Amino acid sequence: MEENLRQIQEFSRHARPDVRLEAVKIWSGLSLDAQSHPFFTKLKIGNDLVRLLSDSNGEIVKHSATTLVNLSTNPNFVDYFLGTNKSSLEVIIKEIRSSGNSQKDLLIKILVNCTREAIGRTIVLQENTPLFGLNVVRLLHMLESIDIKNSQQISTYHHLPYIIVNLCQERMGRQLLMEPNRRLLLKYVIPYMDYNINYDAFEPNAPIKQQYQIFHQGIWDIVRNCCFAINEKPDEKFMRQWWKNKVQVQSNETNGDDNDDNDNDNDNDDTNDISSADLELRIGEYFCDLFCFEENLLLYEILNPLLGGIYSYRNSIRQALPARLQTRYMKLNKARFDSEWIRKCSLQCLGLLISVKKSLVGESFASVFVQHLLVQNLLLPKLLKEYEMWEPKEDLARLSKKIRKSLLRSSQVLFFLFFC
DSSP states (O other): OHHHHHHHHHHHTOSSHHHHHHHHHHHHHHTTSGGGHHHHHHTTHHHHHHHHTTOSOHHHHHHHHHHHHHHTTSHHHHHHHHHHOTTHHHHHHHHHHOTTOSOHHHHHHHHHHHTTSHHHHHHHHTTTSTTTTHHHHHHHHHHHTOOTTOHHHHHHHTTHHHHHHHHTTSHHHHHHHHOGGGTOGGGGTGGGTSOOOOGGGSOTTOHHHHHHHHHHHHHHHHHHHHHGGGGSOOOHHHHHHHHHHHHHHHHHHHHOSOOGGGGGGGGGSGGGGOOHHHHHHTHHHHHHHHHSHHHHHHHHHHHGGGOOOGGGSOHHHHHHSOHHHHHHHSOTTOOOOSOHHHHHHHHHHHHHHTTOOHHHHOHHHHHHHHHHHHTTTTOHHHHHHHHHHHOOOHHHHHHHHHHHHHHHHTGGGGGGGGGO
16 A cells, blocks of 8 residues: 555656646545555655645646545544644645635635644644734635625535634634734624524525535534633733723823824833733623623624514513614514524523633622623523523523523622623
């Protein structure tokens, strides 16, 4: 096997396209056998395959990408492949962004497989370098460009959210998406949450139906992973920059925007000299900026799958709900999401948000934070009770009831609400 692969490797470097094509076709077939993967790894064939991704022959690119998809399912191959050639993922990202590459769906699958391993996530995040987060921004811009009603784009990009899902498995990946200093990168993801496609409208075995489901579930997986940040101590450098920006905004609001001549002195003030101890006292405030932006936009989107039309609720509840929640998320013809998986993910996100650790932000603030997010002007326990009456799945109704009881247990601090 090794000698055969070595000979094919020589043919893959031949000047004639037809010879290169036959070589990668053989590789594509052999890579389906997991027992051949150690030989691909030993001969560093992954480097040849990455080089062929830029070939002018589309069929060569297709078979090269297919081979890498098969090989990258093997963690040992990924570890060795990326350990010896860290620039490979940069090449793949560049090809995904290229307008001339017609195999983007395969290239995205390669990146998904590689970022399942820690080494792949580290390379894409570029942590501890000046370019930290650049690739994430590029991926989010690609996501933002997708037209959800364009089935061709969904067919190509339906696995794209899972690259970000994998990156959010890392603490710094989650905090990067939630960082206020970057105007909350999660905002690029949120528009795709408010999307309730009728999967029953497709033929039962239609590929596009499964592709829409994969895409939508990937979006919700990103949000759920980011909700874990509520129980993680924020990175100090993120908090320092957040505090500096916050002080500057407050200063501009107090003094007006007439002091343009002083803008160049911003880096010389003492806001960046705040002590670590003082920063820790402001973790709760940092979380509020993270999760309460734009009048609770993230919370409303998380609740959306559980909400029905406004007139399905009692009059006492309708009158107490915020106008924005009614007009945007509870229209007359609004139906709860038909995806059981999405409804479960919505409840899991709510459970994470109310589980903020008292040891992290302080006991009093933890209670206030929960109330501010989920009770103030929302009547969430009552909304959940209405949802439980509708929910046909007993396990989801029990999960909702558990969250509702947790909220009711914290209701004794309701008088603290005006503090936020």
